[in-house]
Amino acid sequence: MAGSEADSRFYITTPIYYVNDVPHIGHAYTTVAADVVARYQRLRGRDVYFLTGTDEHGLKVERSAQRQGIAPQELADQVVGRYRELWERLEISHDDFIRTTEDRHAAGVRKLWGLLEQSGAIYKGVYEGWYNVSDEAYVPDSQVVDGCDAESGQPLERVQEESYFFRLSEYGDALVEHIRAHPEFIQPDNFRNEILSFLDQGLKDLSISRTTFTWGVSVPDDPDHVIYVWIDALTNYISALGYGSENEDLYQRFWPADLHLIGKDILRFHAVYWPALLMAAGLPLPRQIFAHGWWTKEGQKMSKSKGNVLDPFGLTDYYGTDQVRYFLLREVPFGQDGDFSDAAMVRRANEELANDLGNLLNRTLSMQRKYLGEEVGLPAVETDEDADLKAHLDGLPAAFEEHMDQLRFHRALEAVFEVVRRGNLYVDETAPWVLNKEGNRERLATVLANLLETVRIVDLHLWPVMPEACNRMFMQMGYSLEGVELDRDAQWGARPATLTITKPKPVFQKVQEPET
Known part of the structure; x- marks a missing residue:
């Protein structure tokens, strides 16, 4: 961890999720990834602020509420409850949940608007063009085919109305x-590269107000x-921090x-509109925008009509929360598209979690007791096998940190499981059951202490990904997470001189593919 006060702080956000739909696997994926980063940064000793929330305004919400015969606020309240329930289910450790219908948010939006006006970045005119209600986005004529958005396939509406405009065209360079x-x-x-290519085409001023709805x-x-x-x-990222309030x-x-x-799918809004707005207002730009890919199921795009949409509630009910969290970050390089299959989910859960990790913990604790x-x-290091095991553990923190800092979750987890596999090999090499039979209790004590240290250090690295499962593993090892920091405590021997273990209980149950 860097030494300056600024480097000791870490602010991470998810998008705010639109309340016109129920939570799906894409929402879960982004939020689990953000949670893993937030937990990892806390474990590094940083002062972390982790924000998520809901986007509750817009024409689409207003129309959807009208069709259901309820007020837009009532619709928003219903869906927000599902997000809160899912975040609890997925063990999301957010520090704040912002809703765009909150007064604190509106105050931030109006302050930002005022700065844009003061800078001369806003003017009034008339907008005429195509509008994608589904995406709440304006679409250029070049992207319109038979009245639909060529990129998303969504139907478009022709709009003509008085509008305020943002001088986006002035910020391309x-x-x-x-x-x-x-x-x-x-x-x-x-x-x-995609955004640079888009910017090379030149930017047009952006219509930034509507008069045809009120929500x-x-x-x-x-x-x-x-x-x-x-x-x-987009303003939620600063309004949640009190921007525009009496206490900033x-x-x-x-x-x-x-x-x-x-x-x-929302890269352009974050990588073009948002930084341009901040530039115009004279506010600092975020340090990084990281976009991830989409999930398919069994090689097919998910859709309600196909009936193959992945429900994160159903997935966690069937496979377990920690197993789902692990799979999402282990299976696919973050930033690329990924494919979900029950066969792959079962393989990760059974082979890596239950067999490799769970078995290493269970047999170590069982032999010790x-x-x-x-x-x-x-x-302690007494033999070449001990030294090789320790070398694997000594190399883990730096490899894990390098991959996590670059959001290469799959490689960070692979580095951990290389150590898990080395630990299982160490059991076979040292054969504690033979040492016991021979009465070599001193060597036996060293071997089992080394194995427990392997699991402890592995567990520390896995905790951001599988917090509940890792907490149960720590409890069985008699080890407390209170005050733990990864940089200090993931070192060989960096634990109390003695640990008192408990009777082992399986942490990862084996699963089967659901019947079709």
């Missing part, structure tokens, strides 16, 4: 300069206009964000 000077700003690289934040001093839902939504301490403390995690009792001493 500055955006290109910033992106080229800070290659880490948009990741992975393919998405950075949103009104323009200051012009209540006939509602602020464009994407400007409203959190904003001063945590902005700019260290990491905006998003799906690739059976042969030597519940008190475990410190590890």
Whole structure:
């Protein structure tokens, strides 16, 4: 961890999720990834602020509520409950949950609008063009085919109305300069190149208000206009920190964000509109925007009509929360598209979690209790096998940190499981049952202490990904997470001189593919 006060803080966000739909696997994926990063950074000793929330304004929500015969706020309240329930189910450790219908958010939106006006970045005119209600996005004529959005396939509406405009066209060069000077700003690289290609085509001014509906934040001093839902939504990243309120301490403390995690479908809003707005307002830009890919199921795009949409509630009910969290980050390089199959899920859960990790813990604790009792001493290096095991453990923290800092979750987890496999090999090499039979209790105590140290250090690294399962493993080892820091405590021998273990209980149950 870097030494400065600024480097000791870490601000991470998910997108705020639209309340016109129930939570799905894409929402779960982004939020689990953000949670793993937040937990990892806390374990590194950083002061972390982790934000998620819901996007509740816009024409689509207003129309959906009208069709159901309820108020937009009532619709939003219903769906928000499902998100809160899912985040609890998925063990999401967010520090704040922002709703765009909250007064604190509207205050931040209006303050940002005021700065844009003061800078001359806003003017009034007439907008005429195509609007994608489903995505709440304006679509250029070049992207329209038979009245539909060529990119998403969604039907479009022709709109003509008085509108405020943001001078987006004036910020293209500055955006290109910033992106080229800070290659880490948009990741992975393919998405950075995509945005640079988009910017090379030139930017047009952006319509940023609507008069044909009312469900949103009104323009200051012009209540006939509602602020464009994407400007409203993007402002959540600072309004949640108290921006625009009487107390902006959190904003001063945590902005700019260290990491905006998003799906690739909303990359342009975050990598073009958001930084341009911040530039115009004279506010700092986020340090990184990282876009991930989409999930398919069994090689097919998920859709309600196909009946193959992955329900995160159903997945966690069947496989277990920690197993699902592990699979999502282990199976696919973060940033690429991924495919879910029950066969792959079962293989990860059974082979890696139950067989490799769970079995290493269970047989270590069982042999310790059976042969030597519940008190475990410190590890030691006495043989070449000991030295090789320790070398694997000594190399793990740096490899894990390198991969986690680059959001290479799958490689970070592979580094951990290389050590797990080495631990299981060490059991076969040292044969504690033979040492017990021979009465070599001193060597037996060293071997089992070394194995317990292996599991302890592995468990520390896995805790951000599988917090509940790892907590149960720690309890069985008699080890407390209180005050633990990864940099200090993931070292060989960095634990109390003695640990008192408990009777082992399987942490990972084996699963089977569901019947079709």
